[in-house]
Amino acid sequence: MNTPSEFRELEAYHAAVVRTALDGIVVIDGDGLVVDFNPAAEAIFGYDRNAVIGDPIADLIIPPEHRAAHEHGLSTYLATGAGRVLGKRLELPAMLSTGELIPIELAITDVTLGGRRLFAAHIRDLRAARRAEAEIREQRNALHQKEKLAALGSLLAGVAHELNNPLSIITGQALMMREAMEERTVADWNGLVRRCERISTAADRCARIVRSFLDMARQREAERTPTRLETVVNEAVELLGYTMGAAGITVERRWAQDLPVLALDSSQIHQVVLNLLVNAQQALEQGGGVDRKITVGIAVDRAESAVSLTIDDNGPGVPEAIRSRIFDPFFTTKPQGAGTGIGLAVSKGLVEAHGGSLMLGDAPGGGARFIIRLPCEAVQPNEAESARPAAKADRPAPDRHLLVVDDDVAIAELLAEIAGRLGYAVTVTHGGNEARGRITARGGEFDAILCDIRMPAGDGPGLYDWLQESHPALAGRIGFVTGDTLGPLAGRFLARSGCPMIEKPFTPGDIEAFLDDLTTPR
Structure with missing residues (x-):
């Protein structure tokens, strides 16, 4: 049996190990209250040790959506001795004093001493590892x-x-x-x-x-x-x-x-x-x-x-x-x-x-x-890669109106001709500025828009941003026909907008499928 002097030395030794550990060490009792909070934990979470002793750990570092699971797991372990997380290395989100969430690696150990239920969590900040990855x-x-x-x-x-x-x-x-x-x-x-x-x-x-x-x-x-x-x-x-x-x-x-x-x-x-x-x-x-x-x-x-x-x-x-x-x-x-x-x-x-x-x-x-x-997995061929779509013999009357916006006159005329054969009434413009005027004149009454991205007289991204403010429903029915998908402007715009896009060169079948997708209600 340890003497009081030996016990004090053991406690001092333990405190020195905990204080100098590179990983964060947080000790809580059976009520989930903080008993110890070492300097590494202070550095990770931004709390002062003296300010958090006796506070519920759930309120300090556990994200709100995980607190109920933490409390349930702690009470279940205390009642039955069965725990799913003790002794395991887990990767979880944790909350800093600022409210920011960070990734951590966590291992929890039961360190009950003298009849007092204590649990030590060894915590490693994974932010540097994630940045390295x-x-x-x-x-x-x-x-x-x-x-x-x-x-x-x-x-x-x-x-x-x-x-x-x-x-x-x-x-x-x-x-x-x-x-x-x-x-x-x-x-x-x-x-x-x-x-x-x-x-x-x-x-x-x-x-x-x-x-x-x-x-x-x-x-x-x-x-x-x-x-x-x-x-x-x-x-x-x-x-x-x-x-x-x-x-x-x-x-x-x-x-x-x-x-x-x-x-x-x-x-x-x-x-x-x-x-x-x-x-x-x-x-x-x-x-x-x-x-x-x-x-x-x-x-x-x-x-x-x-x-x-x-x-x-x-x-x-x-x-x-x-x-x-x-x-x-x-x-x-x-x-x-x-x-x-x-x-x-x-x-x-x-x-x-x-x-x-x-x-x-x-x-x-x-x-x-x-x-x-x-x-070799069982994969069905893509139907789009099969034969060219058959021509439709009977086209409906032009009851759908399409706006074509392309500064290349030949491309605009080709798109208009393809769409016309598909039963669209087509309005052709050669820049975003002209397109705005036509859209305003018709009160936004277009079923779809086919638009180029780079045009000198008003580009495609500018037209799209204007549509979101002035005609948001129509902004959901604009598709881009472009040969500039490698350009930084086009790449950034398509990524932020999520707009559908088809690359030049295209076939009439490509345009037919593209228009069907644009005009199908979602």
Whole structure:
């Protein structure tokens, strides 16, 4: 049994440990009243120890919405000895003296002494850890973005060719069709239809190229949607078509026609495939040889519920000495200035975020093989990705009124023509200032508005803000048709407003679906 002197020494020792602890220590009794409040707790919560001794802990640091649960848990433990939180590490919100909520890590221990029920809470302020996590996340996103921009830079040499080819088809076929119609020599209507199809195909190719670059360049959260992996691969191969051809590299694609639809972020997987193809191309260019070939294959493993994408090249392969390091960040075998060293690390991270894996293997007959395995889940294809919507034979009379706002006269006229065929009466304006006048003149009686974002005579954000004040109901039926989604003005505006948006270039089917969504009551 301790003597009074020994007890005082033990108490002093205990007090010294508590006072110098780095974590906050708060001791309460069975009534929930503060018995001790160490200096670290004072620093965290902003209270003076002497001012809080004897006060209910619930009123000090527990947020109001959690106080009832705290009191119930304490009374239950005192009555039954059963507690759900004692001895466990929990992450919870806590309240400062200013009323601000902060994240904390908490562990509560029963330290009953001499028959008096006491509970000690060890508290760690998680604000610094959360800030560090956010900084790491931002740095990781910055690395991803840097790698995407590096990939874009390696593709820019072929962009002009990739766009100029289909643009040449569009221009040439359109001029020839115009000449034939002006000379009234159109006897073969099937030939005219074929010219229209060639123009449409070439324009669609331009749109896919632009979309691919926009998807790579923009920063956004991952969004998995029903996606056909073979479509993603085809787009990446098409994007590299010119540079591959110029380097004397052939690309062979091997897969069945009945591949499943996967839940993927198509932009991220496109980035991975593009990066692996560029790596294979560079390996073949550095390795020399005349028969340069890349083989892309997709296979389904039904037993493992997985899909495998393989990218093989017949180059020199990856030396054994560096095989264990190629996925390490900033490791590169490329010359100074030719690579960031983060492409494979980023690609591996993106694939693993999809629940898959990225591995290195050996291609049959020599060369490198990269294998992407992705989980194969039952996903229904997106109906919007199916066939082009059928034309409606009988359009209703123009009982709905649409306002088109675009400073590009040709775009405005095209939108008006598409909407007119859908049964809309259309008013066309060429800037936000003119649009305000038309809206005021009609007392806001428009069913929907299609608006550009950047216009010299009154921009889209200004028109939207004016609508919120003057015609709030109409502000909920405005949609933006823009080609400037990467611009800082457009990005900030769309983020704050939450307005629906469709990117240029668009198809009549795109506009029809967009207008249906705008005019559907919510």
